[in-house]
Amino acid sequence: MFTIATWNINSVRLREGLVARLLQEEAPDILCLQECKSPVEKIPLEAFRALGYNWIVARGQKGYNGVATLSRLPIEDAGDRDYAKLGHARHVAARLENGVTIHNMYVPAGGDIPDRELNPKFGQKLDFVSEMRDVFHADRPERAIMVGDFNIAPREDDVWSHKQLLKIVSHTPIEVDHLLSAQDAGKWVDITRKDIPEGQLYSWWSYRARDWDAADKGRRLDHIWASPDIANAGHSSRILRPVRGWEKPSDHVPVLATFDL
Template sequence: MTLTIATWNINSVRLREGLVARLLTEEAPDVLCLQECKAPVDKIPLEAFRAAGYGHIVARGQKGYNGVAILSKLPLEDAGEVDFAGLGHARHVAARLENGVVIHNVYVPAGGDIPDRALNVKFGQKLDFVAHLRDFFRDNAPQKAILVGDLNIAPREDDVWNHKALLKIVSHTPVEVEHFTDAQAAGNWVDITRQDIPDGRLYSWWSYRSPDWDAADKGRRLDHIWASRDIAAAGHASRILRPVRGWEQPSDHAPVLASFDL
């Protein structure tokens, strides 16, 4: 079968319930992974999503902050979570489909504004989170696995609007990129988006601070879809839904999609 998966930092699932329902209706991915839901699980508006055909959910919630959810047309079972860096945050949840594919939904901490762990505890937490992610998948080699989410790091020079200008900006600093690439290599993960679209600038996030985000186009690719090496060749049809960033009262992230023939 062909499995289409989408990932989207929704920046409050309750506030943007209508946008999620619209995406489910218009794009109809088999699985949608949401980050930054900002709601306990019992406050996620499931009825609207069930009405769109997504009757299966695995989620971890937190009042007002963080939160990750996997919505699916297909039956799935809860495959647990890892408290990366011991933060006690709802930033990871995993689910297993009936065909054995495990989906990891991850929300890496943003890291604050100062790229120095001695001056900014949030930056240290971010680095520790990604280091734990690296170690976990080094010790638990992923097979038939897909990892998606807002990883809050734009690793390549063409994943940001201006490489030189952002070298000292959190999300593109050399130390973050090093942690990111180490984590990817440790799990032998394949970046499916860049496997499909190897060249050119790609962004999935544009700041709310820009009065005209579309014209300024000062974006970053913070949202990712990885696959374990054994199924990476099955990945295709990658795309970023840039127009969604222009919907009314949008998230500052756009959904990222890929399909897999599994």
């Protein structure tokens, strides 16, 4: 049995203390971080190793993007893919000794305008997710878990107002269609929603809100998916909303699930 957490940390060096606090208080066996904004060699690994996280598989770049998987369990590097040929550090895979592969994914945010002609970043996002679909269709995932900041809230109850966000990047119909097509291609199971099928769920609240907690205008952008052969082993999903209230927080909070594998 192991617990996995995913968290867009929005700078691992700036928020090293928050990562350490999470590792101490929640003690997930595996923590997948996104938007590390650091070359791998500058990630504060010694601080995490001191807490028992002796294995890391990561891809980084200076100031942007970056994904890192920290583990108390032995893991090996299982490669990466440059989705949409962006040259970004947005994916890394790690393999556990039991053969389960964990994909740590950071999908592009896509800018502010949901139009690929007016906003190339939106086109890059759609291309990224389209390639995810094609990869999963060509090579159906088995014994796999994919987590990360997908930057898309697919369900109506994954946002504070479905009607008001239909034209807002992260919840537009075209983005949702692309993500659901990628999910279907791999027959991925959304573990969070398997465990918590009803009700509003958010993992991100904007920095722009004066009082994020009172306004509560959130979106569920962070996900834990599992391939169908192991999905039934996933349970005990949680989203750690209080972490958004920690000092100098990320705008995302950790999402966790436990697997009996």
